[in-house]
Amino acid sequence: MEEERQWHLKSLHALEAHALSQGEGVVVAVPDSGVSPHPDLAGSLVPGTDIIPGGSGNGLSDTDGHGTGMAGLIAAHAKNSSIGALGIAPRAKILPIYSSPAHRDGTSEALAEGIDYAVSRHAQVISVSATGAPDAHLQRAVKAAIQANVTIVAAAGNIGTSSLVGYPASEPGVIAVGGVDRNGNHAAISVSGPEIDVVAPAVNIYSTGLNGGYRVGTGTSDATAIVAGAAALIRSKYPSLPAAEVAHRLTATAVDKGPPGRDDQYGYGVIDLVAALTADVPPLGFESTGVTAPAPTAAAPDARGDNGTARGLATLGALLAAGGAYLVWRRRRRADDPPPRISR
Template sequence: MNSKKGAAIAVTLGTIAATLYPVTPANADPARDAQWQVSFLKLTQAHQITKGGGVTIAVVDTGVSPHRDLTKNLKEGADTIRGGDGIGQKDENGHGTQMAGLIAGHGHNSDDGILGIAPNASLFPIKAANAEGGGSGLEPGIKRAAEVGADVINVSAGRANSRAMNDAIAATVLADSVVVAAAGNKSDTLRLGYPAAMPEVLAVGAIDEKGNLADFSVTDPKVGICAPGVNVATTTLNNGYGKGSGTSEATAIVSGAAALVRAKFPDLSAAEVIHRLTATADDNGPPGRDDQCGFGVLNVVKALTAEVPPLEGGTAATASAQPSVAAPSVGGSAVPADPENKADPENKAEESNLPVIAGVAGGIAVLGVLLAFLVRRRRKPTA
């Protein structure tokens, strides 16, 4: 690739083969039953406190398809791809639709379909990339989310830093938007990407159903919190359902939790919302704050009910020292937010009749799509 013309910062996004493990009729709803995160996070208890009404969450991704479990709270949105039609309710890839279900799915027929973390919150879809990976809409998408006044901005993607990224995050600070971003998944050359590495952003890692750090989740001093991100059921294209694994999924869940906190405590600043989420997290891994899950694993109920001392200084998203948004650092490594990975063989898709969205499960290879956010480099990449 010619670095003078730009480099493709690849974000691996999960998709499904429609013929794999289709949902079949059953007495119980297979999609809702497959959502282990619902019981793990005690959502029934949390939803007795708030369901996120009055809060708007921007999903900066591949667009969001009007799935039947999303239509009640899905806004028209926006399109920040050059040459796009300006509408966010179009998703040829599927990744954005998957994230939206985890964030704010409201299900259907009372107890069927996907139940998101904040089912009464509004979704503002921002189409920042197309199915082929073309376009350079990530930073404009984040900035657009700030301009429309999104209370929470979900960025289940990452890339190298740039002046445009710094400008976009600066806009979210002025708008007092909570930005939640994927820490990324491990590869041979991976390090934490942007915007997750920025001090104003909450970087999210992933855990499995047993509460263990997912083997693909990036470890870094800037990771702030972990959430379920292995074999989590969600919405897919064509009113379908599937399971996904990645820090993208975990990020969407934390974004939903941030929306609940904003609904319950509307006077809190964005930094205080992040502080409440991290201060009430359950310690996980090495005692105290660590590079695996930061302050711990998301505890939604505690985030809505605990007495939390005010944030000292009122501005830090994490406790580690990080570069300022005013000092951009262009360059860095590619950041796959959802690379191909092997799901836990004990969590096979056949058990819930749901397709696996990303990775390899039960020996069945499932399709993956690379979403490339094209980034103009100001210097050649380092070796």
């Protein structure tokens, strides 16, 4: 693996994250142009399916190269090769779904069927590096996957196709991904919008390609596969964590960019793999109290000598104070701040 070629790995401190989690035990579904077997994906691919005719019957063929590239960004494992590709979650499994003959030429119906299939095969993460029309079938499939506790990561879309965040990235509960360049700035190709949750590297991204070769891609597709790999790392380390909390952990630990707080170009910021795996992140809803409470005065024991009330007030005060402290930490987490290292 050459660091200069795979600049996104160094930028995201992927090797440091791999000391904490490598995605073992997690299945990531990739509805795309199929996935061609590749040396860097040996052992990482499980038989999938073809939603549309013309493939191998199990998703394990690709004439376009896009799906193979996305799979590599998630789970390639050529650590000892000077030209090999390394994924964000190299021990995750890839469930290939052939749902688009040339990636962008797929249909919403095929994508919906691909998502349904991924749920039926118990995939924990679905990486959607495509956008589609939000027809009734696709909306139903996406919502059903969310209800089934599946983490869905989807590309916001590229300028030229549309200036709006596409579907399913625009669906609440889906992690909508935009892109940044090598300098950590908004990638010119990435659309912006209020639905953006996080951003990841999206320019000149090196990954697996056809015929055992390699490809270099630019777009929110690549950023999406990277974030899907990050979700796999989290789901591997915290297997009981609900999908909504996986997304929350990614947004809460992201490195803020642009104007302070969430914005339409960067969302909550650039993903931070190590922080997402190590920070003590309060659960969803807890930080929304917006209350910073002083430690309460302990109540006197009641006539029975029961200190339960005093303990309860003290605990509540500590929780509320922690919630306020979390808000301050979240808002101040800027690009020049060190990532939190509050280990579990």
